[in-house]
Amino acid sequence: MTNIVSALVANLAVMHQGHAKHSRLAIPLRHDTLSRYDRKGFGHLPHVIDAMATVGLVVKHAAHIKKRRTGIEATGELLEALLGARAEEVGRAEGEETIWLTARMGRDARGKKLPFELVDYVDTLETRRLRREIEEINAFLATQRIELQGQRQAGFKLTRRFTLRNITDPHTFNLHGRLYGGFWQSMPKSMRGGLRINGEPIADLDYANMFPRLAYGRVGAEPPDGDFYAVAGLEGHRAGVKAGFAAMLSSSNEMTRLPSDVKELLPAGWTGRRLAEAIGTKHPALVQLFGRDIAMELMFTESCILMAVLLRLARVGIAALPMHDGIMVPGGKQSVAERTMADVSLALSGVNHRIVTK
Numbered sequence: 001m002t003n004i005v006s007a008l009v010a011n012l013a014v015m016h017q018g019h020a021k022h023s024r025l026a027i028p029l030r031h032d033t034l035s036r037y038d039r040k041g042f043g044h045l046p047h048v049i050d051a052m053a054t055v056g057l058v059v060k061h062a063a064h065i066k067k068r069r070t071g072i073e074a075t076g077e078l079l080e081a082l083l084g085a086r087a088e089e090v091g092r093a094e095g096e097e098t099i100w101l102t103a104r105m106g107r108d109a110r111g112k113k114l115p116f117e118l119v120d121y122v123d124t125l126e127t128r129r130l131r132r133e134i135e136e137i138n139a140f141l142a143t144q145r146i147e148l149q150g151q152r153q154a155g156f157k158l159t160r161r162f163t164l165r166n167i168t169d170p171h172t173f174n175l176h177g178r179l180y181g182g183f184w185q186s187m188p189k190s191m192r193g194g195l196r197i198n199g200e201p202i203a204d205l206d207y208a209n210m211f212p213r214l215a216y217g218r219v220g221a222e223p224p225d226g227d228f229y230a231v232a233g234l235e236g237h238r239a240g241v242k243a244g245f246a247a248m249l250s251s252s253n254e255m256t257r258l259p260s261d262v263k264e265l266l267p268a269g270w271t272g273r274r275l276a277e278a279i280g281t282k283h284p285a286l287v288q289l290f291g292r293d294i295a296m297e298l299m300f301t302e303s304c305i306l307m308a309v310l311l312r313l314a315r316v317g318i319a320a321l322p323m324h325d326g327i328m329v330p331g332g333k334q335s336v337a338e339r340t341m342a343d344v345s346l347a348l349s350g351v352n353h354r355i356v357t358k
Contacts (some may be wrong), residue, residue, distance in 0.1 A: 003041060004048045007093070008058075012074045013085045014155055024061060024071035035120035036097050052078075087148070090155035098134045098159045099127055103167040119164065121171040130173060134160050137310050144319040147196040148183075156183050158322070160303070163296055175296040177303035179322045189358070195328065197319050203334035204358040205341060206326035207305075211246065212283070214298045217351040221285035231278045240265030244275045250295035299324075301349055308344045313337060326358070 008025075015025055029046050049072055053060045057078040061071040074082050101121045105114040121127065138157050146153050163176040184195060195202045207213075209228045216223040229241040243262045248255050255272040266275065280287045306322055313320045313329070318336060320327040329337040338355045345353040 001044065001048060003093075004045055005052070007039070007042075008048070008052070008072070009078070009082070010090050010155065012058075012072070012078075013082050013090050014087075016074070016082050017085070017087050017090075024073045026069040026071055029063070029070050035118065037100070037118050037120070039093065039095070086151055088152035088154045092155055092157050096157060096159075098138070098157065099131045099173075100159055100161040101164065101171060101173065102161060103164040103169070105167060116163065117167060119167070119171060126173060130160060133307060133311060134158055134179075137307075137314055140314040141319060141321075145196075145198050146319070146321070147199075148191075149194040150196075153183055157181050160307070162300075165293070165296075175300055177300045177307075178324050179303065179306065182321055184321050184328065185323060192328070195321075197321070197328070197330045200330035200332055202321075202328040203331045203337070204326070204328050205334070205337055206323070206356050206358050207302075207341065207345065208354040208356045210302060210325040210353060211249070211295075211298055212286070213351050213353055214301055214349060215249065215286050215289055215294075217349055218294070218298070219285055219288065224283070228283070231282050233278055234266065234270075237266055241275075241279065245279055246295060248276060248279065248290040249298065250293065251291050252293040254291045305345050305348050308348060309337075309341050312340050312344065 012025055015022055027045070027049065029049075034040065049058065049060055049070075052058045052072075056076045057074070059073045059075050061073065063070040101119040102116040103119050105117050107113055141158075142154075158179050158181045160177055160179055162173045164172070165175070184192070187195075192202065192204060209223075212228040213223055227238070229238045229245065231241045234241050240262060243265055244255075244258070247259050247262055255276050258266065258270065258272045258275065262275075263270075276290060280290070302325055306325070306327070309327060310320050310322055313327075313333075313336075316336075318329060318333045320329045320337065327337065327341070334357075341355050342353065345351065
């Protein structure tokens with residue numbers, strides 16, 4: 001019971017510290033067979049939540065079928081205590097799975113994408129190697145002093161997440177593979193100036209135009225000079241072009257309709273076909289890749305590069321906080337990190353990637 005209460009309080013504390021707009025913590029209460037992603041001994045979770053609600057520590061919000069899970073909201077003395085808690089007081093339990101495998105589940109009757117499903121795979125030499133690598137990085141970062149606005153951050157653990165195109169596919173680990181779990185990954189850029197690694201301000205380093213460059217490497221063509229996302233007719237709408245470019249590499253069909261998130265970033269009147277033609281004019285060598293669903297393959301290459309960079313830096317004592325296509329390092333280590341990023345990306349992808357500071 002103590003472990004259940006501790007886990008609930010720790011998760012509520014993290015939510016209040018890092019997500020000021022939210023007050024409810026979603027709790028899955030469905031009774032399923034335990035998998036490698038579940039923590040043992042949590043069968044009494046529903047009863048513990050009810051008991052905490054009875055004594056006035058939380059408010060329980062009922063689930064709504066297909067809309068939301070059961071939610072709990074701290075109240076009374078517990079809420080007061082959480083608002084005064086420090087991030088460094090929150091840790092993580094041992095034994096958490098760090099190598100995830102998920103599967104696409106298709107679309108519902110209205111064409112909306114269904115949530116990905118976790119796959120309970122069997123360990124192999126490959127998955128054990130992948131787990132050793134991510135655990136080496138987590139163990140090293142745990143020894144480093146990472147602060148935000150002067151407050152030490154400790155309750156995080158990186159996971160590496162792979163994906164299957166279909167739930168019935170063989171269990172392979174060569175799609176997606178990006179890293180998640182770092183509190184800094186969802187942080188607004190405006191807040192990154194408050195990050196410190198071992199007392200130093202960070203240098204925010206990025207592989208410029210990494211996705212398009214990997215795509216050019218895939219077809220063996222030389223990329224154009226200048227901004228890859230500067231498309232005629234869409235000046236001032238770079239974010240929309242970038243999102244549309246990613247959508248065309250992620251789709252398994254010709255993009256005739258714009259995804260809603262892309263449409264919001266483009267001027268009125270633009271269609272999926274019109275955008276595809278504009279980007280194809282800018283990048284004729286890549287037209288053969290559009291609608292072939294290769295984005296997850298490119299993400300895998302990207303993630304392998306990032307993992308190799310993190311491991312190489314950790315082994316010489318340099319802490320690096322990963323984004324999807326870049327890292328944040330202590331400012332004094334910027335030059336070493338840039339050389340490492342360039343060397344690793346060339347060795348693993350055969351592409352000279354330009355490193356920029358954000």
